[in-house]
Amino acid sequence: MPSENNRRRTKALPQSPASKEVKQSPFAGCSIILVAAVVMLFLIGFTIWSLVKVDGELSKFTQDTSEPTPVLDPAQFENEFNDLSGRLDGFRTTVLANEVAELRLSTRDLNLCIAAHPQFDELRETFYILSLSPEKAEIQISYKLNGKPFGKTDFRYLNGSFTGKPRLESGQLLIDIDHITSQQGEVPAEFAAHLSDHQITAPYLEDEVLGPVMKKLTSLELQDGALLVRVDPESEPPGQQELTLEEIASTKKIAIIAFISVLGFFALALILFLKTRRS
Numbered sequence: 001m002p003s004e005n006n007r008r009r010t011k012a013l014p015q016s017p018a019s020k021e022v023k024q025s026p027f028a029g030c031s032i033i034l035v036a037a038v039v040m041l042f043l044i045g046f047t048i049w050s051l052v053k054v055d056g057e058l059s060k061f062t063q064d065t066s067e068p069t070p071v072l073d074p075a076q077f078e079n080e081f082n083d084l085s086g087r088l089d090g091f092r093t094t095v096l097a098n099e100v101a102e103l104r105l106s107t108r109d110l111n112l113c114i115a116a117h118p119q120f121d122e123l124r125e126t127f128y129i130l131s132l133s134p135e136k137a138e139i140q141i142s143y144k145l146n147g148k149p150f151g152k153t154d155f156r157y158l159n160g161s162f163t164g165k166p167r168l169e170s171g172q173l174l175i176d177i178d179h180i181t182s183q184q185g186e187v188p189a190e191f192a193a194h195l196s197d198h199q200i201t202a203p204y205l206e207d208e209v210l211g212p213v214m215k216k217l218t219s220l221e222l223q224d225g226a227l228l229v230r231v232d233p234e235s236e237p238p239g240q241q242e243l244t245l246e247e248i249a250s251t252k253k254i255a256i257i258a259f260i261s262v263l264g265f266f267a268l269a270l271i272l273f274l275k276t277r278r279s
Contacts, residue, residue, distance in 0.1 A: 058145060061182040061191075062156040066142045068125035077108070081116060082115040084109050094231075095213050101231045107132050119207055123200070134222050136163045137175065138216065143195070159183045164196070165222065169239030171215040172201045 074081045087103060094101040105113075107129050114120045130138040143158040164177035174228060177196045180187040204210045218235040221228040 002044065004207075055101055058156055061185040061187045062145060062158050063184050064156065066125075066144070066155075066157040067159040067183070069128035069142055070111075070139045071124055071128070072108070074112060074116045077112060080108065081112055084112055092209075092213050095216050098233045100233065102228065103230075104223070104226050104228050106226045115149065119204060119210060122203075127200075130161065132222055132225055132227060135167055136178070136229075137222060138163050138176075158187070160187075162192070162195070166220060166227070168217055168220055168237065171205055171211075171217060171237060172203075172239075173214075173220070175200065207221045 010266045091101050091103040110129050126142045126144070130140050133137075138161060141158065143209045145156045145158065158180075160180060160182040162175075162177050162180040164175040164179075166173050166175050167219045168174075175196065177192045180192050180195070201214070205214055215229075216231050216233075216237060217229055218232045218237050219230045221230075
């Protein structure tokens with residue numbers, strides 16, 4: 001028979017870790033799901049709040065209806081339009097021959113181009129040049145913006161005018177806007193900066209008639225009542241090393257994906273942390 005000491009030693013032996021029952025709170029899984037749901041609801045709520053806030057700000061200086069800008073009738077300027085067509089054809093021929101070329105376009109010339117050429121359909125009734133001077137260009141606009149994020153999907157319109165100075169960049173004509181006047185109310189400076197980045201001439205780079213000429217433009221100059229554009233084969237067009245429209249769009253998509261990935265990482269880390277604590 002085992003001695004009393006042996007029995008005591010046998011009873012004192014600790015249980016194997018494998019024999020212990022792992023105890024876990026029955027509410028651990030619910031907590032994880034709850035945290036994930038809260039994070040998801042926060043992201044959705046923040047997105048909705050941002051959209052509503054933007055719409056509220058836009059309504060302060062935009063309107064529900066468009067007020068079309070003037071459109072010249074080429075039939076009333078037949079001689080002027082024929083002269084303009086001849087100068088445009090001559091300029092294009094000289095540019096494609098890799099020779100130095102210069103073209104002076106008056107305020108009326110530019111408005112006739114918008115009115116008569118199908119390539120500028122999107123600018124018709126939305127973009128009208130009021131005046132040009134060495135310091136600035138003044139342009140009347142009816143700029144279409146996305147409407148409310150929910151409910152009606154009607155567009156909103158910025159009806160008014162702006163002043164700014166044009167510049168060349170990668171074959172595009174961009175306008176650095178310094179002031180916007182709206183019929184509805186005061187326009188924030190941040191929106192003027194946003195509108196300056198709007199590349200209204202980007203689609204024309206792919207046009208088989210306009211694109212080859214636009215890509216060769218090397219300088220432009222504002223004059224009294226006119227815009228002077230030049231092409232010099234020995235000069236490099238400005239902004240050729242800048243990001244293209246497609247590259248900018250791609251960069252924005254990458255930034256958005258990276259932002260969502262970071263949020264997802266932190267949400268997952270939080271879930272794992274809580275699960276570890278409950279174990």
